[in-house]
Structures are given as structure tokens and as C-alpha cells.
Amino acid sequence: MTAHAKHLAADERRAVTVEAVVALAAEQNPSDITTTAIAQRMGLTQGALFRHFPSKDAILEAIMSWVTQRLLARVDKAAAGAASPLPALVGEAAAVLFIGTGGAR
DSSP states (O other), X not given: OOTTOSSOOHHHHHHHHHHHHHHHHHHSOGGGOOHXXXXXXXXXXXXXXXXXXXXXXXXXXXXXXXXXXXXXXXXHHHHHTOSSHHXXXXXXXXXXXXXXXXXXX
């Protein structure tokens, strides 16, 4: 999926937006990311961006949903392979902290 495709289904456009914001967050402080920067990264106008999200807060909610889904999937995977859920959760917490500090993804 390319971030510069002009004609994407709404769900695809929302996913591309999340990917663009995640990429921007890897480069700069997330609180400094503007909708202008997101639109520029995607090769769109702000108006096109706001056709899929009613506000910047809605974009942030989509990002948090994406992060939550990924985190829960990792926890589920770790717990499924562990004899006890506690070591799996501790391992995942360490992995999340590692990622949060710029570690491997």
C-alpha cells in the first residue's frame, strides 16, 4: 500500500494515515506533528485528510487504537507460548519499553 495513492478506499486511507503518523513519530516528537505534516507526508491536502478524520483528535484516536491492537496481539502471542502468563507479560512489558526507547520493532 502506498501513502501517495490518490484513490484509496476509506479504510485503506485511514490505515495509510496511521502509517504516516507512525513514521513521522519516529522522526520527531509526536506532540509536534501537525495535520499539515501528515498531509504532506501522504501527498494530500489537509482537506483530503479531514475527509477521513473529522479532527486531529480522531487521528490520534486511530493511532492509539492501532497501538493497542498491536500490543494486545503481542501479549496474546507471548501468553499462548508461556507455561505461566506472568513471565510472558513481564517479557512483553520489557519489549514494549525497549520499543518505546527506540529499540527494534
